Amino acid sequence: MNETIKILTEIAYMVSAVTFILGLKMLSKPTTAIKGNIISGLGMCLAIAVTLFNPVVESYEWIIIGGLIGSIIGAIAAIKVPMTSMPGFVAFFNGTGGLASMLVGWSDFHVTYTGKGYGSYSLENIVLILATYLAMLIGGVTFSGSMIAYGKLEEKIQGKPILFNGQQLVNAIVLGLGILIGILFFMGPNSSFVYPAIILLMVLANILGILVTIPIGGADMPVVICLLNSYSGMAACASGFVLNNTVLIVAGSLVGASGIILTAIMCKAMNRSLANVLFSGFGSSEGAVSTSVTGEVKALSPEDAYFVLEAARSVVFVPGYGMAVAQAQHVVKELADLLEKNGAEVRYAIHPVAGRMPGHMNVLLAEANVPYDQLLEMDDINPIIDTVDVCIVVGANDVVNPSAREDPKSAIYGMPIINVDYAKTCFVLKRSLASGFSGVENPLFFKENTRMIFGDAKQTLTAIINQFKEAQE
Amino acid sequence: MIKKIAKLKKIPMMGWVSLLVFVPILSLLLLGSFPKVEAESNVGNLSTPAVIATATCSTEQSLPSSRALNPMTLLLFTFLIAVFLGVEILTKVPSQLHTPLMSGSNAISGITVVGACLAAGQGRTSVLLIGIGVVAMICAMINVAGGYLVTDRMLRMFKGKERK
Numbered sequence: 001m002n003e004t005i006k007i008l009t010e011i012a013y014m015v016s017a018v019t020f021i022l023g024l025k026m027l028s029k030p031t032t033a034i035k036g037n038i039i040s041g042l043g044m045c046l047a048i049a050v051t052l053f054n055p056v057v058e059s060y061e062w063i064i065i066g067g068l069i070g071s072i073i074g075a076i077a078a079i080k081v082p083m084t085s086m087p088g089f090v091a092f093f094n095g096t097g098g099l100a101s102m103l104v105g106w107s108d109f110h111v112t113y114t115g116k117g118y119g120s121y122s123l124e125n126i127v128l129i130l131a132t133y134l135a136m137l138i139g140g141v142t143f144s145g146s147m148i149a150y151g152k153l154e155e156k157i158q159g160k161p162i163l164f165n166g167q168q169l170v171n172a173i174v175l176g177l178g179i180l181i182g183i184l185f186f187m188g189p190n191s192s193f194v195y196p197a198i199i200l201l202m203v204l205a206n207i208l209g210i211l212v213t214i215p216i217g218g219a220d221m222p223v224v225i226c227l228l229n230s231y232s233g234m235a236a237c238a239s240g241f242v243l244n245n246t247v248l249i250v251a252g253s254l255v256g257a258s259g260i261i262l263t264a265i266m267c268k269a270m271n272r273s274l275a276n277v278l279f280s281g282f283g284s285s286e287g288a289v290s291t292s293v294t295g296e297v298k299a300l301s302p303e304d305a306y307f308v309l310e311a312a313r314s315v316v317f318v319p320g321y322g323m324a325v326a327q328a329q330h331v332v333k334e335l336a337d338l339l340e341k342n343g344a345e346v347r348y349a350i351h352p353v354a355g356r357m358p359g360h361m362n363v364l365l366a367e368a369n370v371p372y373d374q375l376l377e378m379d380d381i382n383p384i385i386d387t388v389d390v391c392i393v394v395g396a397n398d399v400v401n402p403s404a405r406e407d408p409k410s411a412i413y414g415m416p417i418i419n420v421d422y423a424k425t426c427f428v429l430k431r432s433l434a435s436g437f438s439g440v441e442n443p444l445f446f447k448e449n450t451r452m453i454f455g456d457a458k459q460t461l462t463a464i465i466n467q468f469k470e471a472q473e
Numbered sequence: 474m475i476k477k478i479a480k481l482k483k484i485p486m487m488g489w490v491s492l493l494v495f496v497p498i499l500s501l502l503l504l505g506s507f508p509k510v511e512a513e514s515n516v517g518n519l520s521t522p523a524v525i526a527t528a529t530c531s532t533e534q535s536l537p538s539s540r541a542l543n544p545m546t547l548l549l550f551t552f553l554i555a556v557f558l559g560v561e562i563l564t565k566v567p568s569q570l571h572t573p574l575m576s577g578s579n580a581i582s583g584i585t586v587v588g589a590c591l592a593a594g595q596g597r598t599s600v601l602l603i604g605i606g607v608v609a610m611i612c613a614m615i616n617v618a619g620g621y622l623v624t625d626r627m628l629r630m631f632k633g634k635e636r637k
Contacts, residue, residue, distance in 0.1 A: 020581050021558060027577050027624075028566040034628045037577055041621040044584065048617075051590045058596030066593055066607040067586075070614025077615070078622035086572055086627075093579040093620055096612040103609035104588035110602060111595070123545045229575055232582045239588050241548065249548060250555040251584040257559025258578045262571060352568050359571030366569075366630040373633055377568055 005053060012050040013247035019043025020251050024258065030372055047247050083367040084324045087225060087357035088153035091146050094228040098142025101235035102202060105135030108242045109198060118189035129189055131241030133182050136198065139235040140205025141212070146228045148213040153221060153356055161217040168279065171211050178204045212278065219321070219398065221356045223266045223277045230259020262358050269352035269378075271404075271415040297433065300451035302463035308425060308451075309464065310471070312389035314345045316381065318418055319361045320354045322395015322430070322457055331461040332394060333368040338468045344389075347374050349381040349418050351399035382419050391423040393444075394457050395430075401442045411440050426450045429457040573627050580620025586613035 019039050026036025051057070081089045109132050112118060119125050151157040181201045185194055216224050233255025240248025267274050300308075309315065317332055336346040348370065350361045362375055385391070393400055400420045403410040420426045421444055430452060433445055444450055453460050566574055593606030 017555075020584075021562065024559070024574075024577070024581070025562045027574055028563060028570060030567070030570060030631055030633070033570060033573060033631070034625065037573070037580075037621060037624045037628060040577065040581060044580070044586075044617055044621070047584060047587055048590065051587045052594075054591060054594075056591050057594035059594055062593040062603055062607050063590050063610060066589070066610025067614045070611040071618040073611070074615040074617065074619030075622055078619040078626065081623065083627070083630075086576070086623075089619075089623065090572070090575050090579060093576070093616050094582075096615045097579060097582040097585060100583075100585040100589055100609045100612035100616070103605045103612070104585055104592055107592035107602060107605045107609065108588075110599075110605070111597075123543055127545050127549070225575070229578060229582075233578065236582045236585045237552065239585055241552075243588050243591065244544070244548065245587060246548065246551055248584055248587055249552050251581050253552055253555040254559040255578040255582040257556050258563045258574060261560060261563050261566075262575065265568075265571075350568065357572060358575065359568055359573070362569040363572045363627055363630070366627070366632070369630075369632065371632050372569055375569055 002055060005055065009050050009054065010246070012046055013245070016043035016047040016050075017247045017250040019046070020247075020254055024254055083363050084327060085154065086363055087221060087355070087360060088150050090357060091149040091153055091225050091228065094225065094232045095143045095146030095150065097232035098139045098146060098228075098235050100139075101232070101239045102136050102139025102143060102205070104239040105132050105139060105242055106198070106202065108132060108239075109136070113190070113195060127241055129186055131238045133185055133201070135235055135238035135242055136202050137178060137182070137205045138231050138238060140202050141209040142228055142231040142235055144206040144209030145213040145224075146209075146232075148210055149216075149221060149224050149228060152213075152218065159218045162214040167211070167215060171208070174204055174208045174211060178208065216278065218356065219353070220270075220277050222353050222358050222360075223263055223270070223274070225357050226259050226262035226266055227274075227278075228259075230256050230263060233257075233259055266353055266358060269416060271412075297445055298451050300427070300453050302453060302460055303467055305427060305451070305453055305460075306464050306467035306471070308427075309339060309344075309390060310342065310468075312339070312344050312425075314347075314388050315339050315390045315392065316376075316385070316388045316420075316423065317346070317348045318354075318391055318393045318396050318400055318420055319348065319350065319365070320394065320396025320399060321356060321360075322397075324355055324360065324364055324395070326395060326457040328394060328458040328461060329364040329368040329370075331458055331465065333365070333370055335461050335465050335468075336370070338465060342468070347376050347381070349376050349378065349385075349391075349420075351378050351396070351418055354396055354399050378416060378418050385419050386422045386424075388423040389425065391420040391426045393420055393426065393428045393430075394461075397430075397442055398440065400444055401440060402447070403440060403443050406443070420444065421447050421450065424449065428452050429460050430454065431456065569631070573624050573631075576620055576627065577624045579616055580624060583613050583616030583620055586610065586617055589613045 020043055023036040023040025023043065026032040026039065052060070052063070057063070077089065118129060148157070152159045178201060181197045181204070184191075184197055185201075188194065213224060233252045235252070237249050237252025237256055240246070240252050263274065267277060270277070315336075317336065319329070319332065323329060323332065339346050348361075348365060352358065354361045355364075362372070365375060366372065398404075398412055398415075400418050401412060402417070402419070402421050404412045404415040404417045405419070407413060426444070426447070426449055428445060428450060431454065433452075445452055563574070589606065589609035589612075593603070593610045595602065595606070597603070
């Protein structure tokens with residue numbers, strides 16, 4: 001009987017592994033994404049249901065209590081979270097995933113260590129020891145790192161990079177200690193000093209997570225979130241090896257792979273290596289070395305902007321993190337509707353690293369009911385940008401900075417940008433002339449065809465919208 | 474292979490259904506045809522030839538068989554294939570779906586809930602173990618419930634051209 005349950009469990013796990021693969025596959029197309037998510041959710045329910053029949057599970061009260069609390073917290077958070085807070089939300093979820101894996105590793109270690117102990121160095125035991133170690137290490141780093149990222153994104157702690165002297169040295173020492181514990185654990189998994197060492201390992205892992213995340217600044221967050229996303233998958237994968245569980249391994253490695261792919265995309269979009277993002281403390285210096293830009297800034301009032309827009313046949317919005325901060329996505333859509341009514345073609349150009357996480361701008365615009373076929377990726381808009389009458393930059397800065405293209409001395413030189421300066425006219429909605437996250441001055445503001453509209457993006461757009469409405473009456 | 478199956482646009486569902494059915498069966502046959510380390514399996518009352526073969530194999534435990542495959546190698550193999558598959562499937566995700574992909578994969582990494590169930594349900598009296606299990610359970614379920622719900626909520630906001 002036990003054997004039949006075992007086999008049925010394995011089959012069910014395989015089915016849910018397939019639903020995860022299928023779900024992710026469908027999640028990569030807008031038309032099938034909703035179904036894909038539901039399918040993978042069903043697979044998850046199946047995996048949980050089957051696990052409850054596992055002979056190891058003897059009592060249900062703690063599972064139910066924990067499960068209920070977790071579900072309620074998760075569900076409330078999912079329903080309540082505003083779309084502008086999605087980056088912090090995802091960071092938080094990465095963290096809880098990491099913590100869960102770390103605890104699963106700890107629990108199994110506790111049972112094995114206090115129970116039958118670790119056996120001889122067969123392949124199984126080597127993998128078990130290594131996986132237990134990795135689940136706790138990666139899980140801990142993911143948890144604390146994600147919580148720091150969450151704090152930074154939700155502005156609960158300072159968003160700027162925090163640097164101190166000898167930071168790399170401290171990191172190296174902490175990592176070295178962690179590796180040392182790993183070697184000790186491997187050499188004598190049943191020795192008396194191993195339990196305290198493992199506790200120390202979890203503490204060190206959490207310290208390491210904090211240390212590697214604090215020197216990373218706001219606009220580099222997309223990379224960090226992706227990386228932590230990947231780590232949370234890898235930690236789940238490691239705990240799968242601890243438990244000899246196929247579905248954990250498959251699901252964990254899928255998540256690990258997806259996070260790594262997104263990390264690579266983000267790094268490529270910033271033209272920086274992962275090492276540079278993680279260790280350089282980019283954006284910490286107040287005035288980065290850069291050739292100062294000279295020229296005349298041409299300011300424009302919302303009234304004059306209206307006259308230009310009224311005559312425009314094609315308009316492209318280029319949103320950035322500033323749009324999220326000003327919560328301006330709804331007024332952007334309102335203006336877009338008026339422009340369309342006026343006969344103009346409206347599109348949105350989205351840089352891969354605009355905002356604080358991959359796809360951040362797309363979600364915000366979707367929230368404001370912008371149809372996704374109006375959203376263009378950087379590579380699609382750049383070849384046709386010289387046919388655009390007006391580009392409206394809403395709260396973006398570094399991703400439209402022409403010095404990435406023109407000035408080899410610039411810190412962001414080589415980063416692919418949206419060439420808004422090639423459009424016939426370019427409006428920049430901005431509070432001041434201050435430089436963006438990178439600390440690099442933006443020559444765009446001084447270009448011949450650029451008009452600055454100073455002020456809060458939301459108020460500026462509302463003023464333009466009012467002009468349109470008055471004209472219609 | 475998955476890509477090829479998905480490319481058969483006329484019968485995509487058939488492809489997936491057959492995959493759903495055949496992959497577990499095939500893998501089970503594979504698993505079943507390797508001698509097991511534990512001798513418990515001779516209680517099995519299934520009558521497929523593979524299982525019987527397994528049972529006979531495992532009663533004579535030290536039988537050196539050229540077909541013997543360490544279960545751990547199989548897990549490592551599964552791991553490699555899954556990573557490869559993940560990379561293959563997800564390389565061409567359009568950037569507009571990056572955020573749902575992240576929250577969706579958050580939900581999937583909540584699969585640790587399986588481990589958490591096993592940890593929380595061991596029926597042990599150790600307060601420490603119960604504590605670890607319950608916290609793990611809470612964290613994993615936050616991921617599962619929150620991840621799937623928020624992904625769904627987000628995806629429902631994505632709309633194509635307004636159909637009037």
